[in-house]
Structure formats: structure tokens, C-alpha cells
Amino acid sequence: YNIFLLIIIELFEKEKNMFRKQLIGIISLILTTFLTAPARAETVMEKVARTGVLTISTRSDLIPYSYINEAGELVGYSIDLLNLVQEELEQRLGKDIIIQVVIEEKISERIPKLRSGEFDIACDTAFTWERDRFVDFSTSYAVSGIRLLVNSESNLASPESLANKRIGTAPNNPGAVTIKTIQPQANLVSVNSVEEGLNALEEGKVDALAGDTVILYAIREELGKDSYKLVPEQPYARYGMGCMVAENNSTFLNLVNYSIIKMMQGYLVGENRFEEMVNQWFGPEGIINIDPTIIRNFFQNVLITKEQVPLDQTDSQAIIK
Incomplete structure (x- = not known):
């Protein structure tokens, strides 16, 4: 009987040790997985929501997209669009958003810095398939x-x-x-x-x-x-001119595209704000005199591939005429 009892105790100890080893192995695997897995990068929307700051990159000499005027102000068509993005962010996030500007003249520097998170968005950039390999482009807002x-x-x-x-x-x-x-x-x-x-x-x-x-x-x-x-x-x-954002920021990119489409649609239905915005750069009295028909045709060609943004005006059908 005593011998039989000793055998049972020994088997129990072996099973307990085996269970202990298995448990240690499972815990080690869990810890290794969590400790070595790469941390998920903060998205632009998360970063802006946390800090209240949208960091943009632009150039200072690209008339009429973005440049320093005689008063020392950063102005241009692209800057106006970025202000619309700022407004849309404020509406979506329910808080004030500040724009922080980073002047970067070289495209060879802008893309790496955008990818590393030094800024959130860069506009006034020509789309190329080579650039699109490393960043995501918005809807084109100019040709x-x-x-x-x-x-x-x-x-x-x-x-x-x-x-x-x-x-x-x-x-x-x-x-x-x-x-x-x-x-x-x-x-x-x-x-x-x-x-x-x-x-x-x-x-x-x-x-x-x-x-x-x-x-x-x-x-x-x-x-x-x-x-x-x-x-x-x-x-x-x-080629088309658009904004660049870092990859894997679909929510922010959708917001940027929404802002661009909203501007185009507002111009087409005759909203004063958007007409004035475009005309000061490309209208008959703007920096560059472009036939309004050309602008309307371009905007309509872009919008025809998108859903119409809900309008406050009763004449919303003007967009498709």
C-alpha cells in the first residue's frame, strides 16, 4: 500500500511540474507577443483630437497655391483649402483647432517628414504614381x-x-x-x-x-x-494637384476629400463664400485669369464621381445642371 501511495504521489508531482511548465510557457508566449508587437501609430485624427493642433507643410513661393504676400501673410488657394479642413475638423471633433505651419520647400524632404509624422498634411503637390507609392493623395482640387x-x-x-x-x-x-x-x-x-x-x-x-x-x-x-x-x-x-497625407489615415483623408468636394459644390451652386475664394486666385479679377467655364467643367467632372454633399440651399439641383 505504501509503495502504491508513493507511486501516486510521484506521478502527481510530475503532472504538477508538467502543468507548471506548460503554464509558464503560455505566460511567456503572451508576454512576448505583447512586448514585441509594434505599437499602433497614432492616427492624424487621434493626434489632432488630443492636441487641438493640425500641423501643415507648405511652400512659401508657389503663387497662387501658397506664398508669402506683401503683408508677410501666408496665403493662397491651397491655404484656403486647408482652412476649410480646419473648420471641418472643428465640427467633427467639437473643439477649436489651431493650424501650425511648417515651411518645407523641397518635395524630397516633405514626403519623408510627412511619413514620420512631423506634420499631418501637405498640399500644393502634383500627383505622381511614384509619390503615391509612399503617401496617399486627396481628390485633385486643380489641374x-x-x-x-x-x-x-x-x-x-x-x-x-x-x-x-x-x-x-x-x-x-x-x-x-x-x-x-x-x-x-x-x-x-x-x-x-x-x-x-x-x-x-x-x-x-x-x-x-x-x-x-x-x-x-x-x-x-x-x-x-x-x-x-x-x-x-x-x-x-x-496632372492633378492635391494634398498628401501619411498612409493608413483613411478617416482624415476622407475628411480632407469632403472639404474639397464641399468647396467645389458650393462654387457650382453659387455660394458667395466659395465663389469669392476661387475667384480671387483664378477668376477674371484674380491672380490668374481663367475662364469660369473651365473651372466649372473641372469641378463638375470631379463631382460626377462623388456623392452630392447635403446642401442647405433649396436649389440643390443646380449642382447637376
């Missing part, structure tokens, strides 16, 4: 293209005429890619800012300045129509 700013007596225009010519452009941007695509024999000269490019053109260091049509048009208006011209008549390439 532009690549053209050349040249002296009024220049005969540059066709791709063939650009062979062996010095074309100033920011490195690796749509202008540089487009020019090298249409004329591989063009000599690209890197310029780090609009001002640097203009100086190079005026000093004869480059034969032309390649860039965004809207921006070059505004520069030509500022410098004087008689001294410079834009070529060719139709852009070498076209």
Missing part, C-alpha cells in the same frame, strides 16, 4: 501641366527644339521627368527654388524654366507679360 517659361524672343517650344538646351527645373519633380522624357538630349539644370530658377533665366544660365503651368503663369504676370512667355500652347504633360 495643371508642365510648360516652359522663356524670354519673349525665344523660339523654344517643340520637343525637338529642346535638344542640347539648358532647362532649369527642380530635380526629380514632374518637370524634370517630363522634359527628359520628351527630349532626352535636353540638359537639365537643377534649381532649388522658383527665385533661383528666375535668376538663372534672367542671367542667361538656362534657356528656359520648366515647371507647373499655373505657377509659371503667375510668375509671368508678376514679371511682365512683354518680357516672358509660356510655351508650348498645350502642356507637355498634365
Whole structure:
């Protein structure tokens, strides 16, 4: 009997030790999983809700998208859109939101800093598939293209005429890619800012300045129509202008898109606020004179792919006329 009892006790101790080892193993697995799993990054909406601050990145020399005016104020079409995003955030979150501005002139720096969370959104940016690999783009709120700013007596225009010519452009941007695509024999000269490019053109260091049509048009208006011209008549390439946000921020991106669509729709139904907002940059009396029909057609083409934003006006059907 005693021997039998000892055998039972020994078996119980073995089972208990085995159970203890299994339990330790399970606990270790749980701890390892929780301790080594990457922490979920805070989304833009969560960060703005927590801090009450929306951090934007922009440039200071892109007339009429974003630039410093004579009064030292940061203004422009993109800045107005970001103010609409601010208002929408305040409505959604139920609190005041402050905009904090980070000036970053180089697109090569803006994307890494956006991805790392140094700021929440960056607008006035041309969409490219290469950029879209690393960030998410909003709905386009403008369409532009690549053209050349040249002296009024220049005969540059066709791709063939650009062979062996010095074309100033920011490195690796749509202008540089487009020019090298249409004329591989063009000599690209890197310029780090609009001002640097203009100086190079005026000093004869480059034969032309390649860039965004809207921006070059505004520069030509500022410098004087008689001294410079834009070529060719139709852009070498076209693209949409939008805002960039870091990936995996769908809620914030949806809010940005909603703000853009709401602005477009308001313009189309004749809301004074949105008409004035667009016209001061692109209207007959704005910085760039664009036929309102062109603007309306573009906005309607964008809106036709989206649901209509609920309107306060009784004439909501105006949006589809």
C-alpha cells in the first residue's frame, strides 16, 4: 500500500511540474507577443483630437497655391483649402483647432517628414504614381501641366527644339521627368527654388524654366507679360494637384476629400463664400485669369464621381445642371 501511495504521489508531482511548465510557457508566449508587437501609430485624427493642433507643410513661393504676400501673410488657394479642413475638423471633433505651419520647400524632404509624422498634411503637390507609392493623395482640387517659361524672343517650344538646351527645373519633380522624357538630349539644370530658377533665366544660365503651368503663369504676370512667355500652347504633360497625407489615415483623408468636394459644390451652386475664394486666385479679377467655364467643367467632372454633399440651399439641383 505504501509503495502504491508513493507511486501516486510521484506521478502527481510530475503532472504538477508538467502543468507548471506548460503554464509558464503560455505566460511567456503572451508576454512576448505583447512586448514585441509594434505599437499602433497614432492616427492624424487621434493626434489632432488630443492636441487641438493640425500641423501643415507648405511652400512659401508657389503663387497662387501658397506664398508669402506683401503683408508677410501666408496665403493662397491651397491655404484656403486647408482652412476649410480646419473648420471641418472643428465640427467633427467639437473643439477649436489651431493650424501650425511648417515651411518645407523641397518635395524630397516633405514626403519623408510627412511619413514620420512631423506634420499631418501637405498640399500644393502634383500627383505622381511614384509619390503615391509612399503617401496617399486627396481628390485633385486643380489641374495643371508642365510648360516652359522663356524670354519673349525665344523660339523654344517643340520637343525637338529642346535638344542640347539648358532647362532649369527642380530635380526629380514632374518637370524634370517630363522634359527628359520628351527630349532626352535636353540638359537639365537643377534649381532649388522658383527665385533661383528666375535668376538663372534672367542671367542667361538656362534657356528656359520648366515647371507647373499655373505657377509659371503667375510668375509671368508678376514679371511682365512683354518680357516672358509660356510655351508650348498645350502642356507637355498634365496632372492633378492635391494634398498628401501619411498612409493608413483613411478617416482624415476622407475628411480632407469632403472639404474639397464641399468647396467645389458650393462654387457650382453659387455660394458667395466659395465663389469669392476661387475667384480671387483664378477668376477674371484674380491672380490668374481663367475662364469660369473651365473651372466649372473641372469641378463638375470631379463631382460626377462623388456623392452630392447635403446642401442647405433649396436649389440643390443646380449642382447637376
